[in-house]
Amino acid sequence: MxxxxxxxxxxxxxxxxxxxxxxxxxxxxxYQTHYFGIVREVRAVDDISLHIxxxxxxxxxxxxxxxxxxLIKTIAGAIQPPLNVVGGSVRFNFGGAPLDVYASTxxxxxxxxxxxxxxxxxxxxxVLNPVRRVRQSFIDFAFxxxxxxxxQFIDTIVAHLERLHLQANVLDAYPHELSGGMRQRxxxxxxxxCRPEFIIADEPTTAxxxxxxxxxxxxxxxxxxxxGSSMLFVTHDLAVHANLTDRLGIMYAxxxxxxxxxxxxxxxxxxxxxxxxxxxxxxxxxxAPKKGLDGVPPNLAEPPPGCRFHPRCPLxxxxxxxxxxxxxxxxxxxRVACFAVTRGEPS
Amino acid sequence: MSEPLLEVRNVCKAFGMGGLLARYRxxxxxxxxxxxxxxRHEIFTIIGESGSGKTTLAxxxxxxxxxxxxxxxxxxxxxxxxxxxADRLAFMGHVQPIFQNPFEAFNPLKxxxxxxxxxxxxxxxxxxxxxxxxRADLALRKVGLSLAEVKQRFPHELSGGQLQRxxxxxxxISEPSLIVADEPVSMVDASIRMxxxxxxxxxRDDLNVSxxxxxxxxxxxxxxxxxxxxxxxxxxxxxGPARTVLADPQHPYSILLRNSVLSxxxxxxxxxxxxxxxxRDLAGTR
Ligand SMILES: Nc1ncnc2c1ncn2[C@@H]1O[C@H](COP(=O)(O)OP(=O)(O)OP(=O)(O)O)[C@@H](O)[C@H]1O
Ligand SMILES: Nc1ncnc2c1ncn2[C@@H]1O[C@H](COP(=O)(O)OP(=O)(O)O)[C@@H](O)[C@H]1O
Ligand code: SF4
Ligand SMILES: [Mg+2]
Ligand SMILES: [Mg+2]
Numbered sequence: 001m002x003x004x005x006x007x008x009x010x011x012x013x014x015x016x017x018x019x020x021x022x023x024x025x026x027x028x029x030x031y032q033t034h035y036f037g038i039v040r041e042v043r044a045v046d047d048i049s050l051h052i053x054x055x056x057x058x059x060x061x062x063x064x065x066x067x068x069x070x071l072i073k074t075i076a077g078a079i080q081p082p083l084n085v086v087g088g089s090v091r092f093n094f095g096g097a098p099l100d101v102y103a104s105t106x107x108x109x110x111x112x113x114x115x116x117x118x119x120x121x122x123x124x125x126x127v128l129n130p131v132r133r134v135r136q137s138f139i140d141f142a143f144x145x146x147x148x149x150x151x152q153f154i155d156t157i158v159a160h161l162e163r164l165h166l167q168a169n170v171l172d173a174y175p176h177e178l179s180g181g182m183r184q185r186x187x188x189x190x191x192x193x194c195r196p197e198f199i200i201a202d203e204p205t206t207a208x209x210x211x212x213x214x215x216x217x218x219x220x221x222x223x224x225x226x227x228g229s230s231m232l233f234v235t236h237d238l239a240v241h242a243n244l245t246d247r248l249g250i251m252y253a254x255x256x257x258x259x260x261x262x263x264x265x266x267x268x269x270x271x272x273x274x275x276x277x278x279x280x281x282x283x284x285x286x287x288a289p290k291k292g293l294d295g296v297p298p299n300l301a302e303p304p305p306g307c308r309f310h311p312r313c314p315l316x317x318x319x320x321x322x323x324x325x326x327x328x329x330x331x332x333x334x335r336v337a338c339f340a341v342t343r344g345e346p347s
Numbered sequence: 348m349s350e351p352l353l354e355v356r357n358v359c360k361a362f363g364m365g366g367l368l369a370r371y372r373x374x375x376x377x378x379x380x381x382x383x384x385x386x387r388h389e390i391f392t393i394i395g396e397s398g399s400g401k402t403t404l405a406x407x408x409x410x411x412x413x414x415x416x417x418x419x420x421x422x423x424x425x426x427x428x429x430x431x432x433a434d435r436l437a438f439m440g441h442v443q444p445i446f447q448n449p450f451e452a453f454n455p456l457k458x459x460x461x462x463x464x465x466x467x468x469x470x471x472x473x474x475x476x477x478x479x480x481x482r483a484d485l486a487l488r489k490v491g492l493s494l495a496e497v498k499q500r501f502p503h504e505l506s507g508g509q510l511q512r513x514x515x516x517x518x519x520i521s522e523p524s525l526i527v528a529d530e531p532v533s534m535v536d537a538s539i540r541m542x543x544x545x546x547x548x549x550x551r552d553d554l555n556v557s558x559x560x561x562x563x564x565x566x567x568x569x570x571x572x573x574x575x576x577x578x579x580x581x582x583x584x585x586x587g588p589a590r591t592v593l594a595d596p597q598h599p600y601s602i603l604l605r606n607s608v609l610s611x612x613x614x615x616x617x618x619x620x621x622x623x624x625x626x627r628d629l630a631g632t633r
Binding site for chain 2: 061
């Protein structure tokens with residue numbers, strides 16, 4: 001198959017072009033609140049476009065409060081006021097069944113969503129009911145989908161838990177009796193047991209120790225490979241991205257500022273923010289003083305004009321204070337939103 | 348020599364796991380001892396596998412849960428003897444916690460600024476609204492936030508990293524001499540992570556605070572700690588000067604830990620599933 005009609009900007013990698021499973025276009029989602037007559041608008045997702053291919057793990061990185069969770073909530077259709085979609089669209093394509101999340105009725109959305117999509121939320125306790133045993137959560141969540149008689153169903157669950165190195169007796173435990181790491185693995189088991197086509201995971205391994213984390217990541221990768229699902233994997237931990245994701249989007253202040261194959265971004269980051277993130281990583285054996293980024297993350301209720309990174313950017317120019325740099329192609333499979341990069345390159 | 352700041356002696360904590368196996372008891376913390384000196388302010392790091400009892404140990408040091416056996420002394424006073432409300436309050440002012448998961452540490456129905464105000468009223472002489480607010484703002488500024496940003500907000504309106512910085516700010520209000528930080532940086536990105544651990548360094552060097560730093564992050568542990576203690580299944584398997592231990596771990600578990608750290612320099616190479624055999628029998632079989 002030739003890729004003459006490239007389906008999405010930036011996707012120049014010579015893979016056989018299958019239709020993306022997810023296309024997000026010009027998405028804007030704001031928290032709109034009214035406190036004592038004062039309207040406050042937090043622009044946590046502000047004009048984001050991206051696509052995710054079948055069988056791909058797309059990573060999303062960025063500092064705390066840049067809007068990662070908001071973006072994936074919006075993609076999952078799991079939003080409620082004060083978060084509102086202000087513009088743009090989120091379109092899934094599950095094996096020929098298209099779903100335009102914000103143009104469908106809630107019923108249609110839910111019917112398709114729960115069959116094909118699974119969302120591992122940030123904070124592991126939230127999906128486990130604290131007053132019910134873990135077994136009950138599995139029954140509530142997966143029994144209908146799996147459609148086996150109870151004894152076989154339990155066998156399926158136990159076999160699945162085993163892959164996450166959890167023993168059958170966690171089914172009898174209450175969530176508070178498990179350590180943070182065990183709870184987190186239980187939620188991952190819950191989210192993957194129905195073999196969804198699309199998995200959204202928000203910081204699923206941040207509560208784990210490094211040994212277990214490595215095992216769980218390998219398991220996530222294994223399941224993803226086995227069922228060929230696509231995955232949107234959010235973590236601020238760049239080392240995880242380096243080891244797990246195929247493509248990476250770097251988010252800053254409600255926008256994606258750089259995107260490309262993960263290994264390429266690590267090899268040669270283009271956006272000054274990405275470069276700072278990658279160079280400030282502490283490594284064992286390294287005691288050279290390392291500073292976080294100077295300045296504070298922008299307040300998304302009043303984002304800086306122009307490039308939102310300009311108050312913290314060592315390369316900021318005049319134009320950066322006035323105009324917002326658009327995401328533009330920059331090398332094979334890569335996009336970046338920075339005047340210093342796109343204006344500096346011969347076009 | 349003056350009395351140690353903190354003396355943990357042969358501390359054990361057993362839990363009965365009613366839900367898992369009736370009347371089955373196991374040691375979440377088993378015979379742990381260490382000392383933090385009064386006159387040597389340090390960052391003492393505890394690393395260990397999930398479920399190895401780090402949080403349980405932290406909760407005992409904070410006098411939040413009783414131990415099954417052993418003793419913990421703070422400036423010579425046995426924690427078990429601290430009972431009167433006034434003594435408890437004084438102790439809490441000296442030893443402040445930062446908890447693991449900010450989403451669980453904050454009550455979802457309570458505005459986050461209230462936590463700071465309550466803490467300021469309890470532990471400082473601030474009384475008027477203005478004084479209380481300025482204490483809160485001062486503490487928030489030490490962690491790169493400001494009162495304006497968190498005022499009136501509920502926990503779900505802040506991101507994980509913002510919430511954790513509020514937690515650090517709250518712990519600074521009473522000007523404690525010991526901070527017990529249970530995975531304070533697990534939820535935050537590399538940049539804030541560095542600013543929080545650098546903040547710990549400043550607290551140690553300039554404000555004479557000692558810090559018990561519980562973490563999974565070996566890289567920051569290497570970067571800031573003076574001493575380190577590695578735990579597995581409730582027991583200490585190795586301890587010593589942080590850089591020596593991390594550069595050249597001796598115990599098989601420490602070596603596994605060291606080798607499991609994901610390198611940011613790896614190029615998407617496929618991860619080998621590699622579990623310690625002990626991890627398999629984590630749930631209730633010990
Ligand atoms: N209230 C409780 N009742 C029964 N068991 C408990 C209780 N609290 C903790 N445990 C058990 O004690 C052990 C230690 O738990 P703890 O949360 O202290 O581990 P941890 O080292 O902090 O782990 P993680 O890093 O995953 O959070 C675990 O096996 C856990 O299941
Ligand atoms: N319910 C809410 N109401 C108002 N603001 C919110 C709400 N939830 C999140 N925010 C704000 O939106 C921004 C992005 O938050 P979030 O998506 O949680 O970030 P991340 O996951 O990257 O840490 C932050 O500034 C946060 O304070
Ligand atoms: S556009 Fe300007 S301010 Fe923004 S990252 Fe590029 S150089 Fe820096
Ligand atoms: Mg988040
Ligand atoms: Mg813990």
